[in-house]
Amino acid sequence: MIPLSYFLGLSIVLFVLGAVAFFVKKDLITMFMSIEIMFNAGNLAFITLARAANSLDGQVIVFFIITVAAAEAAVGLAIILLIFRQKKTIKSEDMRLMKG
Amino acid sequence: MTEIFWLIPFVPALSTLILAVFGRILPKKWVSFQACFSVFVSFVIAVFSFIGLLQTSHDKVPLIKTLFSWIRAGSFEANLSLQLDSLSAVMALVVSGVGFIIHVYSVGYMAEDEGYKRYFTYLNLFTFAMLLLVMASNLVLMFIGWEGVGLCSYLLIGFWFEKHSAANAGKKAFIVNRIGDAGFLLGIFFTLILIGSFEFTAINEAISGGVLAQGAATLIAILFFVGATGKSAQIPLYVWLPDAMEGPTPVSALIHAATMVTAGVYMVSRLNLLYTFSGAAAQIVAIVGALTAVYAATMALTQNDIKRVLAYSTISQIGYMFIGCGVGAFAAGMFHLYTHAFFKSLLFLAAGSVMHALSGELNMQKMGGLRKYLPLTYPTFLIGAIAIAGIPFFSGFFSKDAILSQAFAQGQYFVWVLGLMGAIMTAFYMFRLIFLTFYGRERLEPEAKRHLHESPPMMTVPLVILAFFSVVAGYVGLPIVLGKNVNLFDRFLEPVIKVSHEPHLTLGTEWLLILVSVAVALFGIYLAYLFYLKNPQIPHNLVARFPFIYKLLYNKYYVDEIYDAAFVNTTVKGSELIYDHFDLKVIDGVLDGTASATNFSGKIMAYLQSGLLKDYALVFLFGAILFLGYLLLF
Numbered sequence: 001m002i003p004l005s006y007f008l009g010l011s012i013v014l015f016v017l018g019a020v021a022f023f024v025k026k027d028l029i030t031m032f033m034s035i036e037i038m039f040n041a042g043n044l045a046f047i048t049l050a051r052a053a054n055s056l057d058g059q060v061i062v063f064f065i066i067t068v069a070a071a072e073a074a075v076g077l078a079i080i081l082l083i084f085r086q087k088k089t090i091k092s093e094d095m096r097l098m099k100g
Numbered sequence: 101m102t103e104i105f106w107l108i109p110f111v112p113a114l115s116t117l118i119l120a121v122f123g124r125i126l127p128k129k130w131v132s133f134q135a136c137f138s139v140f141v142s143f144v145i146a147v148f149s150f151i152g153l154l155q156t157s158h159d160k161v162p163l164i165k166t167l168f169s170w171i172r173a174g175s176f177e178a179n180l181s182l183q184l185d186s187l188s189a190v191m192a193l194v195v196s197g198v199g200f201i202i203h204v205y206s207v208g209y210m211a212e213d214e215g216y217k218r219y220f221t222y223l224n225l226f227t228f229a230m231l232l233l234v235m236a237s238n239l240v241l242m243f244i245g246w247e248g249v250g251l252c253s254y255l256l257i258g259f260w261f262e263k264h265s266a267a268n269a270g271k272k273a274f275i276v277n278r279i280g281d282a283g284f285l286l287g288i289f290f291t292l293i294l295i296g297s298f299e300f301t302a303i304n305e306a307i308s309g310g311v312l313a314q315g316a317a318t319l320i321a322i323l324f325f326v327g328a329t330g331k332s333a334q335i336p337l338y339v340w341l342p343d344a345m346e347g348p349t350p351v352s353a354l355i356h357a358a359t360m361v362t363a364g365v366y367m368v369s370r371l372n373l374l375y376t377f378s379g380a381a382a383q384i385v386a387i388v389g390a391l392t393a394v395y396a397a398t399m400a401l402t403q404n405d406i407k408r409v410l411a412y413s414t415i416s417q418i419g420y421m422f423i424g425c426g427v428g429a430f431a432a433g434m435f436h437l438y439t440h441a442f443f444k445s446l447l448f449l450a451a452g453s454v455m456h457a458l459s460g461e462l463n464m465q466k467m468g469g470l471r472k473y474l475p476l477t478y479p480t481f482l483i484g485a486i487a488i489a490g491i492p493f494f495s496g497f498f499s500k501d502a503i504l505s506q507a508f509a510q511g512q513y514f515v516w517v518l519g520l521m522g523a524i525m526t527a528f529y530m531f532r533l534i535f536l537t538f539y540g541r542e543r544l545e546p547e548a549k550r551h552l553h554e555s556p557p558m559m560t561v562p563l564v565i566l567a568f569f570s571v572v573a574g575y576v577g578l579p580i581v582l583g584k585n586v587n588l589f590d591r592f593l594e595p596v597i598k599v600s601h602e603p604h605l606t607l608g609t610e611w612l613l614i615l616v617s618v619a620v621a622l623f624g625i626y627l628a629y630l631f632y633l634k635n636p637q638i639p640h641n642l643v644a645r646f647p648f649i650y651k652l653l654y655n656k657y658y659v660d661e662i663y664d665a666a667f668v669n670t671t672v673k674g675s676e677l678i679y680d681h682f683d684l685k686v687i688d689g690v691l692d693g694t695a696s697a698t699n700f701s702g703k704i705m706a707y708l709q710s711g712l713l714k715d716y717a718l719v720f721l722f723g724a725i726l727f728l729g730y731l732l733l734f
């Protein structure tokens with residue numbers, strides 16, 4: 001039996017990796033991917049704790065998150081594609097239209 | 101027909117409404133007919149109400165018709181209710197009767213004017229407001245009429261508003277009246293606080309029942325009199341009336357001589373119990389009246405504008421009415437109001453006819469010798485002048501004598517002497533006017549002389565009717581020397597105005613007083629004859645000898661200039677000062693300051709909004725960490 005802390009530790013490591021990648025990387029695709037990693041870190045924590053608490057709720061929520069993430073990925077990629085067509089770049093620093 | 105007396109004001113009101121809404125599309129003939137006819141209907145109802153009132157027993161008077169409850173708040177209540185008693189019946193008869201004659205005259209006088217329909221709309225509106233004023237059964241409704249006539253006065257003085265002087269005169273009248281109205285309003289408020297009701301019947305009951313302290317009564321009475329000095333052009337608020345002559349002449353006759361300016365006298369008579377109870381207030385009324393009577397007469401002596409002479413004469417005559425009210429002879433004051441309405445509107449309409457004949461000339465120095473050109477205007481003008489001068493057997497004699505003998509009987513010798521001085525001057529300036537206009541050498545402008553013509557019958561017939569009444573109107577109030585109960589006018593007014601039972605003068609004294617006032621009037625006429633017909637050099641010599649007095653009188657004691665310097669200019673200057681220093685600096689400063697503070701804080705906050713996705717994400721991350729930390733720690 002693999003102890004609970006291993007699962008949670010992996011989840012934390014994945015989340016921190018995702019967060020760091022989000023702030024370090026410049027192109028939108030990579031940033032988008034790091035968001036997905038943070039999602040899955042969350043999913044892992046949900047399933048682990050649901051299993052430990054012997055409850056189905058956490059596992060159901062994970063299904064929802066996967067569904068939403070799939071839809072969100074489609075929309076997000078479409079947006080990035082359109083931005084690229086307009087600006088010929090996907091660097092986040094080049095997009096400052098909302099500067100006050 | 102007495103039951104429908106409350107319709108009297110509303111017939112002209114309906115006519116006003118129709119003229120105001122459909123005036124543009126109605127033909128001119130129909131407008132003339134409708135305007136005159138509506139006032140005539142009011143007059144007919146007034147006559148029938150008057151007859152009905154004579155047959156009603158005294159304990160049922162006043163007849164009150166409450167149309168609906170207008171304002172109700174707690175114990176405060178003001179109704180739209182009209183009343184008919186002898187006082188309001190007399191006023192309604194005078195207003196609608198003289199008003200009708202002047203409407204007819206206006207049809208001829210204003211025939212060529214572009215604002216013909218507008219003129220009749222205003223004139224009808226005035227008739228409505230004035231009738232509402234005299235028939236109101238409470239102070240609040242009376243105030244509505246009071247303001248209504250003020251508004252019409254403003255509209256009609258400034259009728260030819262493209263003329264700068266007319267527009268200014270209208271504004272002056274309105275503002276000066278506003279000062280008086282403030283006093284009137286305060287009086288109404290005090291009445292509400294101290295008596296608790298606006299109805300005249302309730303006020304009279306409260307005074308007879310001793311609810312009101314004498315000091316409070318004096319305060320209220322004086323405040324009301326302040327209102328009266330504004331509307332009735334007494335010292336110190338008389339300045340608007342001479343300027344009001346900028347309006348069309350029939351307006352001067354109806355509003356600024358016969359009816360509206362006497363509203364103050366009516367109001368004081370309506371509240372006669374209050375003034376009698378106060379005593380001190382009545383004394384003030386008498387003194388102000390007497391001073392005004394003399395003061396205005398002196399200014400009339402030197403004026404050359406025919407309408408201005410008549411305007412000062414009106415101020416002076418209203419002064420006499422206030423003498424009557426002030427010495428407790430309210431009936432005599434009302435009697436003078438009633439006779440004055442006829443002869444003064446006659447004088448104004450005749451003056452209008454002279455102007456009409458001379459293509460609008462007002463300066464008496466450019467007239468003279470007109471009597472053979474104006475065969476109808478001249479005799480009617482002469483009748484008016486005789487009536488106002490106080491020659492026996494004409495109406496003005498009876499009423500003026502009644503006032504002066506009452507003043508004497510009440511021991512007010514000072515007031516009586518002032519009244520006699522005013523009477524000399526009245527006779528003098530009226531006959532100066534007659535001699536300068538109708539006698540002597542012709543001094544006409546050649547242009548005016550070519551167009552010289554008598555006025556059309558539409559204008560001369562009203563003159564004849566008014567001349568008739570100027571002669572006979574006095575016979576309803578014969579003096580006591582002719583018998584005990586010959587003064588029908590006093591007896592008719594008795595339900596409203598209690599005749600005081602002071603010791604009367606002996607018949608011998610009464611005769612003596614009559615002789616004195618007749619002698620005074622004849623002396624004034626003789627002086628005018630001497631000055632302006634027999635020896636025209638005398639006035640020039642007098643002017644040369646006393647240039648200071650002449651200049652003072654000719655410039656109306658410089659009162660307009662003093663008021664300008666003291667009140668008008670200080671107000672204007674003060675307003676400019678406040679505009680420059682308060683409006684521009686404080687108010688604008690506060691507003692601009694708020695705007696620039698918002699602008700500045702917006703600029704500071706804008707630094708947070710970098711537009712970079714990562715900055716926002718960082719803030720989000722820190723927020724999440726803080727929130728989680730809070731959850732973990734606490």
